[in-house]
Amino acid sequence: MSKESILIIDDNELYIDALEAILRDDGYEEIFALTKGHNVLATLENNKIDLILLDISLPDVSGIELYSRIKENKLYSHIPIIFITGHGDVKIAVEAMKLGAFYFLSKPVQPYELQTLIRCALDNSKLQREIASLKVQLQTNQSLIIGKTPAIKKVMTRIAQVAHCDATVFVKGESGTGKSLVAKAIHESSLRSKHPFIAIDCGAIPSSLLESELFGHEKGAFTGAVRKKKGFFLRAHQGTLFLDEITNLPLELQPKLLRVIQEREITPIGSDKEIKVDVRIVTATNDNIEEMVNEGKFRRDLYYRLNVFSIDLPPLHQRREDIPLLAQHFLNKYSPNTKKSFSKEAMQTIINYDWPGNIRELDHAIEHAVIISNSKEIQKQDLPSALQSKTSSPSLNFDSLYTLKEMEKKYLEKVLMHTSYNQTQAAKILGIERKSLWRKLKRFEISIPQNENPNEAK
Structure with missing residues (x-):
C-alpha cells in the first residue's frame, strides 16, 4: 500500500472514477479530485500532494496556465505533473513538456503505462537532490x-x-x-x-x-543443444x-x-x-x-x-557545435601519446561535412586520419576521401514531396551511387552493418548493377 497522495484534475467525473480505480488497484489510497482548476492552490495548501494528473483541457482554465500557476509557487514547484490529453491536444502537451512537465499520456490511458509513469515520477521527485x-x-x-x-x-x-x-x-x-x-x-x-x-x-x-x-x-x-x-x-x-x-x-x-x-x-x-x-x-x-x-x-x-x-537522439548534423568536441575526443582516443591536433582547414572540413553516418562515421574518420597522418597536425588530405571531395552528404531533390519510406529509399540510392555501389563503403557511411544494408536493399527492391564492384564479397 502506497503512502503517496495523488491529485486528479479532470472535468469528466466518469474519467476521474476510472483513473481512481486504476490507482487504487496499484495500492494508492490518498487520492484527491477536482473537476475545475480554480481551487487547485487551496487543495495543495490543505493537503500533502505528491503528484498531479492534469487534464490539459479544463472548463475554467487551460491546463498550461494551471501548470504555470503551480510551478510559479515555490511551495509546490517540486510536485511532478503528468498531463492527460485527448488526441487533438497532443501538440499542446508537447509544449507543456518543454515547460518542464514530467510527461503526458493520451486518452484512453493504458493502466500499465499510467502506473509505471506515476512510479517513475514519484521516484524522480524523491530523488531530486540525488539528481x-x-x-x-x-x-x-x-x-x-x-x-x-x-x-x-x-x-x-x-x-x-x-x-x-x-x-x-x-x-x-x-x-x-x-x-x-x-x-x-x-x-x-x-x-x-x-x-x-x-x-x-x-x-x-x-x-x-x-x-x-x-x-x-x-x-x-533441440538438435545441437548439447548443454x-x-x-x-x-x-x-x-x-x-x-x-x-x-x-x-x-x-x-x-x-x-x-x-x-x-x-x-x-x-x-x-x-x-x-x-x-x-x-x-x-x-x-x-x-x-x-x-x-x-x-x-x-x-x-x-x-x-x-x-x-x-x-x-538528434543526428550529428543537427548538433554541429558539438562536432569539434567529438573530433577532439576521438583524436585523443586514437593518439593518446602523440598529442596531435587539427589544422584549421581540416577542422573546418570536419565541421562542414553532414555526417550521414553520424558519430560512428566521425569516429572512423578520425581513426583513419590518425593512421594516415605523419605529422603532429591532422591535415585535410589525411581525412577520408568522402570528406575531401565534398563537405556535405549526397543531396536530395526536395522539389517534390516524398513519404519517409520513399525518402529513405532515395537516400540509399544516393549513397550507393556516391560509393559507386560499393556496399561495404555505403554501409560504413550509413553507420549500419553490411547485413542490415542488404536487408534494406531487399526491402526497397534496390538492385545493384552487375558490372559494379564485381570483386566485392557477397
Missing part, C-alpha cells in the same frame, strides 16, 4: 555522450529523469547517433549499476537462434538488458517478449518451469517503428509497453 549530484556522475558515466548543444543537453536531462526508476525506455535515432551509449549511461546512473549490463543486437542474431539467446534452453531441447544454456534475460538478472535494433525481432517472438515484460518471468526452451526475472529493459531502433506498427510488422501492444519513456 543534482547525479549530473556530475553522468559527466563521468557518459564520457562518450559529449556536447554542449541544447539538443544533447536535453538527452542528458532525459537520462537523469529516468535513471532511478524501472520504466522501460525506448531510444530512437539514426544509425551511429549513440543509442547504445545512452542505454549504458541509463544503467550506470541507476540503482542497478552494480549488476550486469547486457547488450544484444537483435539484427545480428539469426531469427532461428534468437529465442534461445534471449530465454535460454535446456539440454536436448543447458542461460539466456540473456537470466544473465542480466537485477541489471539492464539492452535490446538494440528491436524492430528486427521476429513477429513470432514478440508475444513472448510482451509476456516477459508483463509477468516478469521466462520459460527456457524445452522447460515447463517458469523462472522469475528482475530486469530493466532498454530498447532502440533506427527504423520508423510507428510505420511498422501501422503496417502490422510490429505488435502495437508490445510497442506501447516498450515506449513508456522515450529518448530521441
Whole structure:
C-alpha cells in the first residue's frame, strides 16, 4: 500500500472514477479530485500532494496556465505533473513538456503505462537532490555522450529523469547517433549499476537462434543443444538488458517478449518451469517503428509497453557545435601519446561535412586520419576521401514531396551511387552493418548493377 497522495484534475467525473480505480488497484489510497482548476492552490495548501494528473483541457482554465500557476509557487514547484490529453491536444502537451512537465499520456490511458509513469515520477521527485549530484556522475558515466548543444543537453536531462526508476525506455535515432551509449549511461546512473549490463543486437542474431539467446534452453531441447544454456534475460538478472535494433525481432517472438515484460518471468526452451526475472529493459531502433506498427510488422501492444519513456537522439548534423568536441575526443582516443591536433582547414572540413553516418562515421574518420597522418597536425588530405571531395552528404531533390519510406529509399540510392555501389563503403557511411544494408536493399527492391564492384564479397 502506497503512502503517496495523488491529485486528479479532470472535468469528466466518469474519467476521474476510472483513473481512481486504476490507482487504487496499484495500492494508492490518498487520492484527491477536482473537476475545475480554480481551487487547485487551496487543495495543495490543505493537503500533502505528491503528484498531479492534469487534464490539459479544463472548463475554467487551460491546463498550461494551471501548470504555470503551480510551478510559479515555490511551495509546490517540486510536485511532478503528468498531463492527460485527448488526441487533438497532443501538440499542446508537447509544449507543456518543454515547460518542464514530467510527461503526458493520451486518452484512453493504458493502466500499465499510467502506473509505471506515476512510479517513475514519484521516484524522480524523491530523488531530486540525488539528481543534482547525479549530473556530475553522468559527466563521468557518459564520457562518450559529449556536447554542449541544447539538443544533447536535453538527452542528458532525459537520462537523469529516468535513471532511478524501472520504466522501460525506448531510444530512437539514426544509425551511429549513440543509442547504445545512452542505454549504458541509463544503467550506470541507476540503482542497478552494480549488476550486469547486457547488450544484444537483435539484427545480428539469426531469427532461428534468437529465442534461445534471449530465454535460454535446456539440454536436448533441440538438435545441437548439447548443454543447458542461460539466456540473456537470466544473465542480466537485477541489471539492464539492452535490446538494440528491436524492430528486427521476429513477429513470432514478440508475444513472448510482451509476456516477459508483463509477468516478469521466462520459460527456457524445452522447460515447463517458469523462472522469475528482475530486469530493466532498454530498447532502440533506427527504423520508423510507428510505420511498422501501422503496417502490422510490429505488435502495437508490445510497442506501447516498450515506449513508456522515450529518448530521441538528434543526428550529428543537427548538433554541429558539438562536432569539434567529438573530433577532439576521438583524436585523443586514437593518439593518446602523440598529442596531435587539427589544422584549421581540416577542422573546418570536419565541421562542414553532414555526417550521414553520424558519430560512428566521425569516429572512423578520425581513426583513419590518425593512421594516415605523419605529422603532429591532422591535415585535410589525411581525412577520408568522402570528406575531401565534398563537405556535405549526397543531396536530395526536395522539389517534390516524398513519404519517409520513399525518402529513405532515395537516400540509399544516393549513397550507393556516391560509393559507386560499393556496399561495404555505403554501409560504413550509413553507420549500419553490411547485413542490415542488404536487408534494406531487399526491402526497397534496390538492385545493384552487375558490372559494379564485381570483386566485392557477397
